[in-house]
Amino acid sequence: MADVSDLVEARLRSALGEPDARASVTFLGTERIDVLRFVDGDLVRYATLGMSAAPMTDPAAALADPERGPRAELLLSVRAGAARTDEVLRPLAVLAASPQVEGVVVAPGSSLDVGEPLWPDAPFTSVLVAEPGGLVGDLALDPPLEPVRFLPLLPMTPNEAAWKRVHGAAALEERWLSHGTDLRDPLRAAVALTD
Structure with a gap:
């Protein structure tokens, strides 16, 4: 079977076109993470x-299975030109390395926090998965490997x-929707959290 990263890159290119930039980040004891x-x-x-x-791998598991377990890549979409969003490359790589570094399983509904603005002057330090x-469909791999999901x-x-x-991911997403929040605005204010 082809290398998983090669298959993932081919899927991203078929869904999103040719990348116009690539950055690589390596953390001690982890595999390289690229951000396209x-x-x-x-x-x-x-x-x-x-x-x-x-x-x-579930951090509670006694032994990590080298083949079985969820696989994912992360996607972030923002409006161009309003902020220096290209500086999100390192924070995104940090989030992508968190399963290797911290043993977390990244799944829909979870929160990930980098502890600093995602880019200069960003009002955000965390993301909701x-x-x-929607944008990139799951990439099926040969069994017993699970598909790659693009989150x-x-x-x-x-x-x-x-x-x-306190209220959960679904409640926050509903609040964003009901207030017409532009989640791609890199400088947006927080949604109203009280009625």
Whole structure:
């Protein structure tokens, strides 16, 4: 079977076109994570490459299975030109390395926090992991390997992240929807969290 990262890159290119930039980040004791940038009109899309090379393992598991377990890559879409969003490359690589470094399983509904602004002057330090399947479809791999899922990331302000911890991901997404929040605006304010 072909290398998983090669298959993932081919899927990203078929869904998003040719990337116009690539950055690589390596953390001590981990495999390299690439972040690809795709420009689509007034949107910039960032996609990780390398997170899915190994399956994510439940930190409570006694032994990591080298083949079985969920695999994913991360996608972030923002409007171009309003902020220096290209500086999100390192934070995205940090998030993509978290399964290897911290033993977390990244799944829809979970929150990921980098502890600093995602890019200069960003009002966001964390993201909500959304449901896959909209922009880039799952990539099936030969059994027993699970498919690679492409998980969209929705930036959250600290207040939104705190509200989500209390009320849940679905409630926050409903609030964004009901208020017409532009989740691709790199400088947006927090959604109203009280009625």
